[in-house]
Amino acid sequence: MAPGFDAGFHSYDVYGFNHQNAKFYNTNRPFSELWYLIGAKQEQMINLQHTQNRGEKFNFSFQYRKINSPGFFQNQATNHDNYNVTANYNSQDKRYHLYFSYYLNKINGGENGGLQNNADLKDPEYSDPRLIPVRLGGNNPRLGGLLNTNIPVKSYNQEASILVRQQYDWGHGDTVHVNDTTEYYKFDPVFRVEHTLTYTENTYRYQDAEPDSLYYRTFYNLNIPLNNPDTIRTRHRWRIFSNDISLMQFPMRGNQAHFIRVGAAFEMIKGQFDTSLAVRSFNEVSFTNLRLHGEYRNKTRNQKWDIQAKGDLYPIGENAGDYAVSGRLSSHLNETLGRISLMASNVNREPSYVYRYFGTRNKQIWTNNDLNKENITQIQVRADNKKLKYSLTANYFLYTNYTYFKSFTESAQSSGLFNLLQLVAYKRFDVGGFTFDGDAAFQQIAGTAPVQLPTVWARLRVAYTAKLFKNLNLYTGLEGKYNTPYYADDYSPMLSQFFYQDVLQINNKPEVAAFVHFRIKSLSAYVRGENLNSLVWDNNFVSPLYPANNFGIRVGLRWWFVN
Structure with a gap:
């Protein structure tokens, strides 16, 4: 979004x-x-x-x-x-x-x-x-190790980025005297000029150095010359430069959570693709964007009210017509009723570039230039209560021109309108030294949609917590997770993308783990026995042909210290 x-x-x-x-x-x-x-x-x-x-x-x-x-x-x-x-x-x-x-x-x-x-x-x-x-x-079948990085077939993603942000403020400064010997300088900004430079390089690559032409033709409908299979390689490389200038005003002295911000950003984007075709239009693209943005935020000092409104608009450039508007209002009613928030958002956007182009150095090219802008609306109501230890969230999504992959290499777009209702709840109970806490969600799609979701998913933890031997904090118990059967998305290795399928339904048994968490001063650790269910039932599946792990134990340590 x-x-x-x-x-x-x-x-x-x-x-x-x-x-x-x-x-x-x-x-x-x-x-x-x-x-x-x-x-x-x-x-x-x-x-x-x-x-x-x-x-x-x-x-x-x-x-x-x-x-x-x-x-x-x-x-x-x-x-x-x-x-x-x-x-x-x-x-x-x-x-x-x-x-x-x-x-x-x-x-x-x-x-x-x-x-x-x-x-x-x-x-x-x-x-x-x-x-x-x-x-x-x-x-x-070899295992490898920490220093053995030989991976026969892999997705290689490298992303590097630098951000430099400078701000200069006008406002009021005072020397605050804490006591006769201690004082500090306090400055409250009224107006700010902010400049942000960002440069990002992304490379997304798939590589199979010794491809089996029969497997690629059978499983992925990809034809590779039998006499010279060569290396299958795909690559998207992007360089993105952004130059942003913003102006901010703080209406209330001493409250930096109350501000108005307006600004503009100019973006230069260049993409390169790994193909053997001597056609520049398939090997390289470049374009620019202009983005206008604004934001209003008012978080009162007593933390009772929080108002936020944001907007982004692309008036010219490759993504001309893209926009996002959102608003949020939240309030802390009291300790008994907790906090409630209302949020609404609408986004109009160009589908991601991976849906428009895919090519390999083996002269395999797929393009889709008939994609319209996606439009997504979200309305959310949320209630949080620390005293009664629960939270409730209701999300309503409305989708138009939803873009997705329909196979290992082909994208598509749903021209129809569909909506999604999602209800999520969390609750915790404490009985003596025992803690019971769980999450549950209900999800329902209305309309024809190339989206598959489990109707219900849930997680439940039952644990014993105690403080032993003065410094030992203990938390140990069982955790179970379950979702109703559904047609989970299949996965395309060459694109590193999930795609829609409605042939194989995933019907998993509950997933169970046992854990022991403890902390001694500045050392915390845990031991988890995961996928206990695989000792009794068959492996669960996370996607067609992709089984979950067998039973395994994880041990983790975290140590922090002040020099």
Whole structure:
């Protein structure tokens, strides 16, 4: 639900850093964190984070994350490296502010195409799931390790981006005397000029160095020369430069959550594709966009009311006509009734570019230039209550020109109008030392829609919590998850996209895990036994031909300290 240019590759977003979740710190002492996870089949995750001030006005932080897992099945290895650096500077008079954010995500995900035959899961010949034949990558049952990054068939996503934001404020400053010996300088902005430069390079690539032409023709309807199969490779590479200027006014002195912002951004976008065709129109594109944006925010000091209205419009450029408008009103009624919020949003957007073009270096080209703009409306009502420990959310979505993939390589667009109603609830009960908490949702689609969703999904945790031996905080129990049967989307390895299917219904048993969480001062840890259900029933499936993991144990540690 975002207007403007979008490349369309989001299946690995949850594993990467971005500017939206970048953190800026101000610390009086250096602070560090270390996370480590080890799981079944040599799965490992390492996370290192450090931040410290250099003087009173400058701070920097660094974070590195490594995720490596050979997987439970053949050719399922993943190897991710993520880097994030932030810095911020405030001038002595607190009028000038500088923010810097950089991230680099290197995502390598193994693509095995799923099992050749689901029945092999029950075949005694394949007691080890690493021996079950898969569609891509050949017979490759080796496990690998943290330093072994050889992945036969993979999706390679690399994204690097730099953001530099400068702000200069006009307003009122005062010296505040805390006592006879302590004082500090307080500055309340009234008007702000903000300038933001962003440069991003994204590369999305699929590669199979030793493709089996029979498998590609049988499973994906992709013809590869038998005498010279070569490497199957697809690539979308994008370079995006954005230059944004904004003006802000703060009507109420001392309340920076009450402001009016208007601005404009100019974007230059260039894309390159990996094809062997000597046709420039298929190898490279470039275009520009102009985006106008505005925002009004009023969050009262007593936290009773919060009003927000935002708007974005693309008047000219490649995405001319795209827009997004939204409004939110929330209020804290009282401790008994809690907080309630109302939200409405409407987005008109050009479909992501991945729906318009797909090509390989083997001279396979698919294009779809008959796509209209998508329009999505969302209305939400939400109630949160800390005292009674519950939350309720009702979402209503209205879709027009919904764009989707209908096969491994082809996109399509639904011309009809359909809507989705979603009701989500959370509730927690505490009985003595035991805690019961659960989520549940009901989802219903009205109208003809190329979207499949489970009607009901739910999660329930039953746990015992206690404080032992003065410093030991314990939380241990069972967790179960379940959703009703539905036609889960299939997956296209070459595009790294999920696509609509209505042939194979996924009918899973409840998924069960046992856990022990504990914390001792600045050390927290957990042990999880996951997929206990696979010890009793057959493997659940997350998508056609893609079974969930077998039973496995994960152990995680987190240690933080102030130097």
